[in-house]
Amino acid sequence: EAQVTQNPRYLITVTGKKLTVTCSQNMNHEYMSWYRQDPGLGLRQIYYSMNVEVTDKGDVPEGYKVSRKEKRNFPLILESPSPNQTSLYFCASRTGLISYEQYFGPGTRLTVT
Amino acid sequence: KNQVEQSPQSLIILEGKNCTLQCNYTVSPFSNLRWYKQDTGRGPVSLTIMTFSENTKSNGRYTATLDADTKQSSLHITASQLSDSASYICVVSAGGGGFKTIFGAGTRLFVKA
Numbered sequence: 001e002a003q004v005t006q007n008p009r010y011l012i013t014v015t016g017k018k019l020t021v022t023c024s025q026n027m028n029h030e031y032m033s034w035y036r037q038d039p040g041l042g043l044r045q046i047y048y049s050m051n052v053e054v055t056d057k058g059d060v061p062e063g064y065k066v067s068r069k070e071k072r073n074f075p076l077i078l079e080s081p082s083p084n085q086t087s088l089y090f091c092a093s094r095t096g097l098i099s100y101e102q103y104f105g106p107g108t109r110l111t112v113t
Numbered sequence: 114k115n116q117v118e119q120s121p122q123s124l125i126i127l128e129g130k131n132c133t134l135q136c137n138y139t140v141s142p143f144s145n146l147r148w149y150k151q152d153t154g155r156g157p158v159s160l161t162i163m164t165f166s167e168n169t170k171s172n173g174r175y176t177a178t179l180d181a182d183t184k185q186s187s188l189h190i191t192a193s194q195l196s197d198s199a200s201y202i203c204v205v206s207a208g209g210g211g212f213k214t215i216f217g218a219g220t221r222l223f224v225k226a
Contacts, residue, residue, distance in 0.1 A: 004156075033214075035216075040218060041218055042117065042202065042215070042216030042217050042218045042219065043157075043202070043216040044216070045213075045214060090156050090157075092156075101159055101162075102147075102159060103156075104156030104157050104158070105156055106155060106156055107154065107155065107156055
């Protein structure tokens with residue numbers, strides 16, 4: 001089954017404790033993105049990647065890092081989480097450039113206390 | 114500034130009735146516009162996608178329209194069902210590769226029996 005998986009699905013952590021949210025897709029897509037979703041706001045893009053070792057900042061990259069060492073994996077790293085990073089995070093992968101289909105993961109609900 | 118605005122913010126309708134959701138955007142250069150359905154606590158799922166030259170696209174009981182001149186789109190849901198209760202998100206991609214994606218805040222639809 002074609003899918004995007006994220007782990008963990010739920011995470012409660014404390015300020016400053018480094019964490020990684022994993023994302024994996026089995027569709028051989030080159031393009032992947034991370035988004036955060038906050039109440040009353042649309043999804044906002046954090047980082048995206050066009051291929052292995054090619055990443056770029058989205059709209060809200062501050063406080064986040066990503067890596068793309070393999071095509072299927074695109075982890076999101078929070079080196080020193082803060083309470084304002086409490087949010088619902090989605091990883092997504094897409095089929096191509098213009099008329100693409102984008103597939104979202106199930107989401108990771110992160111709470112930073 | 115690139116923006117996507119959706120209205121209404123929320124909507125309650127009776128099962129079997131039709132409804133129309135609105136999306137206005139100021140995104141340049143325009144690449145494509147898509148509508149997503151997002152069930153609570155889950156990732157968005159694509160309903161339709163339209164490029165500049167398309168002005169209508171259907172997917173079952175969902176019909177999206179696009180007026181590129183006025184920069185408006187609508188999503189019409191016919192013969193609503195309880196399972197249509199969800200958030201509907203309008204997303205506009207900018208640029209040649211469509212990597213710059215701007216999400217609307219969504220319309221929360223409640224279908225009542």
